[in-house]
Amino acid sequence: MEKVRIRVSLNERYGVVAGLVSRLSIATVCEGALCPNIMECWGGGVATFMIMGDVCTRGCRFCYVRKGRPQPLDPMEPLKVAEAVRILGLDYVTITSVDRDDLPDGGARHFAETIRAVKMLNPSVKVEVLIPDFRGDETAIRAVVEAGPDVLAHNIETVRRLTPIVRDWRAGYDQSLKVLRVAKELNPSLVTKSSILLGLGETFEEVVEAMEDLRGAGVDILVLSQYLRPSLKQLPVAKMYSLEEFKVLEEIAYKIGFSYVVAHPLARTSYKAKEAYMEAVRRLRGS
Amino acid sequence: MPSKAIRVPEELWPRRGGWRGRVVSVLKKPGDRVSRGEPVVEVEIEKAVLVIESPYDGVVSEVLVSQGSPVEPGSELMRVDVVGEG
Numbered sequence: 001m002e003k004v005r006i007r008v009s010l011n012e013r014y015g016v017v018a019g020l021v022s023r024l025s026i027a028t029v030c031e032g033a034l035c036p037n038i039m040e041c042w043g044g045g046v047a048t049f050m051i052m053g054d055v056c057t058r059g060c061r062f063c064y065v066r067k068g069r070p071q072p073l074d075p076m077e078p079l080k081v082a083e084a085v086r087i088l089g090l091d092y093v094t095i096t097s098v099d100r101d102d103l104p105d106g107g108a109r110h111f112a113e114t115i116r117a118v119k120m121l122n123p124s125v126k127v128e129v130l131i132p133d134f135r136g137d138e139t140a141i142r143a144v145v146e147a148g149p150d151v152l153a154h155n156i157e158t159v160r161r162l163t164p165i166v167r168d169w170r171a172g173y174d175q176s177l178k179v180l181r182v183a184k185e186l187n188p189s190l191v192t193k194s195s196i197l198l199g200l201g202e203t204f205e206e207v208v209e210a211m212e213d214l215r216g217a218g219v220d221i222l223v224l225s226q227y228l229r230p231s232l233k234q235l236p237v238a239k240m241y242s243l244e245e246f247k248v249l250e251e252i253a254y255k256i257g258f259s260y261v262v263a264h265p266l267a268r269t270s271y272k273a274k275e276a277y278m279e280a281v282r283r284l285r286g287s
Numbered sequence: 288m289p290s291k292a293i294r295v296p297e298e299l300w301p302r303r304g305g306w307r308g309r310v311v312s313v314l315k316k317p318g319d320r321v322s323r324g325e326p327v328v329e330v331e332i333e334k335a336v337l338v339i340e341s342p343y344d345g346v347v348s349e350v351l352v353s354q355g356s357p358v359e360p361g362s363e364l365m366r367v368d369v370v371g372e373g
Contacts, residue, residue: 005336009324010298018301031303036335038300054302228334231306 001240004228004265006036009043017042020087024080027054029096029270032065034230037271048094048130048270049081051114052107056098058168062157062197064230065098073103073110078117085122092274093118096130101170106132108140112147119148126150128193128273136175138182145186151221151277153193153269154179156214159206166200166235177217184218191259191280193221195269198249200227201238208252215256221280222258224249226265241265259283288368290348293327293341297360308332310356310364319347321367328352328364345369 021028027050030038041047055070056063074080085093095114100107115127128151134140145152156176158166163173176194184192194214196207207224214222224246229237243265250263260280262272297304308330315327321341330337345367352364 003331003334003336005329005338007326007338007340008296008299009340010296015298018298022302027302031300034300034303034306034332034334231333 001237004036004226007039009039011043013045014039014042017045017047017088020084021047021049024084025074026077026080026084027051029065034064035268036228036266037268041271045088046090046092046094047088048096049084050096050098051077051081052097052100052110054098057101058099058170060157060167060171061235062166062200062227064234070098070100070102073107078110078114079121081114082117082121085118085125090122090125092126092128092277093122094128094130094270094273096270097132099132099168101135105140105143106134106137108134108137108143112143115144115147115149126274126277128153128270128277130155130269131179133171133175133179135170136172136178141179141182142186145183145190149190151191151193151273152183153195153221154183155195155269156210157195157197158200159196159202159210160213161206162200162202166197173213177213180214180219181217191221191277191284192217192219193223193269193276194219195223195225197225197227198241199237199239200235207249208256211249211253211256211258215258220259220284221276222253222261222263223267223269223271223276224253224261224263225267288345288370290366291343291345291369292363293339293343293365293367295330295337295339295358295360295362295364299337299360304360306332307357307359308337310352310354310358311336313350313353313365315347315350315365317347317350321345321347330358339364341367343367343369344371
């Protein structure tokens with residue numbers, strides 16, 4: 001199976017982002033997941049911050065983020081992220097996290113505090129959060145929604161049949177749909193977003209079903225991307241999708257009713273997030 | 288002309304070292320001119336093929352890897368006599 005080729009080109013801005021996140025001790029999913037887009041994003045002065053540490057309590061079998069016993073929460077982290085946004089001069093920031101099943105609220109309050117700190121220090125910034133499922137806890141979801149993110153993303157990751165194989169046992173296909181549905185019900189003007197990783201062994205029909213389920217949960221922005229095996233510890237790639245196949249799925253997704261679709265092998269949830277948000281809002285307002 | 292090393296960049300995924308790869312192609316040999324930004328070595332990791340660029344203009348003095356060589360962040364790939372410095 002032919003692998004994607006990544007040009008390792010590290011410019012000056014890349015060095016600035018690397019230095020900043022290291023100095024402030026903020027984890028990034030760009031590093032944690034060996035993201036293939038890191039050169040483009042950091043080189044363009046943007047990063048996706050990963051809060052609540054860099055160790056995840058879940059053991060999803062597609063993910064390269066470290067797993068195990070996580071560190072205690074850093075109470076200064078919300079301010080550090082806010083400061084990083086200010087220093088980088090971002091007008092759109094994407095924030096994700098590890099799962100924190102060890103915390104009673106799954107880290108929802110910390111997530112909310114981070115959103116508020118970023119907005120307080122950077123009043124005009126748009127904030128996109130990619131949240132855990134909080135095991136479907138509506139109080140936790142409410143805490144995040146009420147902090148006022150502009151986009152709330154939660155990833156279903158794969159189709160219904162493969163969920164028990166691909167994701168941690170505490171995750172669930174219907175649970176993830178519930179997270180997205182509840183967030184939308186709490187704030188119908190909130191833009192919601194979800195991603196499906198392709199190439200884990202799903203059928204075409206199963207992908208279409210997952211897209212329909214996401215749209216049924218009110219999701220506005222859909223991201224379709226190619227699964228790339230990070231190391232031998234993760235699941236093998238079952239299929240590499242062609243650009244034409246991505247195009248076909250993108251067209252189907254628009255017919256299903258998503259406001260905006262990002263469909264590309266190297267697309268990731270936060271990749272070109274600002275552009276996706278702007279276009280989704282334009283279309284939502286236009287409709 | 289100072290001699291400098293071209294390495295597998297440690298700055299790539301800087302706080303997530305520990306990934307390993309192997310060289311799949313060496314695109315320059317001793318005596319070849321090389322320009323900054325020009326691909327010199329391709330390294331395969333599980334996730335992708337990384338196309339490593341030269342950070343310098345110069346002449347390759349020594350190639351330290353061959354096809355199949357195991358590498359990791361920081362591994363020296365070749366040495367270059369750098370033009371315009373020193």
